[in-house]
Amino acid sequence: MSVLVWITEGTWQAAVDAARAHVGADAEITLLYVGGSDIPGAAHGAYAGLLGRGRRERDPGTRLEHLAAASGEQLLAAAAARLGRRCTAVVRTGRVEHEVVAAAERADLLVVARDGDRHHLGPRSLGPATRFVVDHAPCPVLLVWPEAAPDLTSLPPAPHHPRTPPPHHRP
Numbered sequence: 001m002s003v004l005v006w007i008t009e010g011t012w013q014a015a016v017d018a019a020r021a022h023v024g025a026d027a028e029i030t031l032l033y034v035g036g037s038d039i040p041g042a043a044h045g046a047y048a049g050l051l052g053r054g055r056r057e058r059d060p061g062t063r064l065e066h067l068a069a070a071s072g073e074q075l076l077a078a079a080a081a082r083l084g085r086r087c088t089a090v091v092r093t094g095r096v097e098h099e100v101v102a103a104a105e106r107a108d109l110l111v112v113a114r115d116g117d118r119h120h121l122g123p124r125s126l127g128p129a130t131r132f133v134v135d136h137a138p139c140p141v142l143l144v145w146p147e148a149a150p151d152l153t154s155l156p157p158a159p160h161h162p163r164t165p166p167p168h169h170r171p
Helices: 012-022 038-050 060-083 096-106 128-136
Strands: 002-006 028-036 088-094 109-113 141-144
Touching (some): 012 060, 028 060, 060 088, 088 096, 096 128, 109 128, 128 141
Parallel strands (some): 002 028, 002 109, 028 088
């Protein structure tokens, strides 16, 4: 069995703990971190467009790319240590949700932690990228709460529909 565990800031511990608890010892586990390209790309564009043509070594986008990669490597190292078993670590860069779905193409299971509203049950408990991944993953998804799930009182009330009388039939 091939298991992909999506590692993100703020929720990676829950995803790793779920993999540790629910995945057999013989599974091949891959820890995935995806660094978004939007912030470094904006910095590259700002430097080129607003500041004119400067020296490449002064481009702040390059520094942001290096910082993101280093952060990803640190998260993956911490995740591997917490997992406590042999695994592969992968860093990808690009549009996060698309990269996760593409990486899940060869997986038998994708482990994802909720990253939205943690105080209420429901669809808002998923951030936009996580919602996309859950909706488009080409494999089964194990979706976990980063902490204890909210109780059932957090469910929204049922919508109120006024009772409509049945249509009148004329003889």
